Amino acid sequence: SAVISQKPSRDICQRGTSLTIQCQVDSQVTMMFWYRQQPGQSLTLIATANQGSEATYESGFVIDKFPISRPNLTFSTLTVSNMSPEDSSIYLCSVVGQGDYYGYTFGSGTRLTVV
């Protein structure tokens, strides 16, 4: 399965600022997803990152708040914009590789704290 490098692993940010999270995969992948895991809760899909086109956002998530880029088949970024303390979460990148039959691989996550 693919190996994912996610950066940064953690950050503490001031409210009103933005943070860009990077997801680098060691092989070309078909699908890339961004999830959020709020404290003590399970994973919620933010959006599907589409290569060469706009991301597809889930209900409750908007592009102005969570802009996503995917310039190629191995890299994507998620930006958390105009942050508030409610954005404090773990953000996770997930991929499905080409030819993957068994499912999804997750990165180690970015632990974001907004103060």
Next chain:
Amino acid sequence: EDQVTQSPEALRLQEGESSSLNCSYTVSGLRGLFWYRQDPGKGPEFLFTLYSAGEEKEKERLKATLTKKESFLHITAPKPEDSATYLCAVQARMTTDSWGKLQFGAGTQVVVTP
């Protein structure tokens, strides 16, 4: 809307005390049911994918089973290193053959004491 419910929320076991975790799901046509293990501060680690009722898969002390309405993760003779949160997720069948999103349950936090 797809729904996934896991029970119990938390489970405390003595080393060697076998038990089962439940994952009940409602989905408009199941493409796959996934089990993950998540350690604190880390991303989910893939364990199993089940595709059809009656299917079973095993890995070391873990065995996953699937019916039309639920899945069980059996932990046989657990060890302290099996302590983790176990997540269940479903993917609905899509009109295309592409991989779509996963709908996750809230997880079961398992603690195994020596």
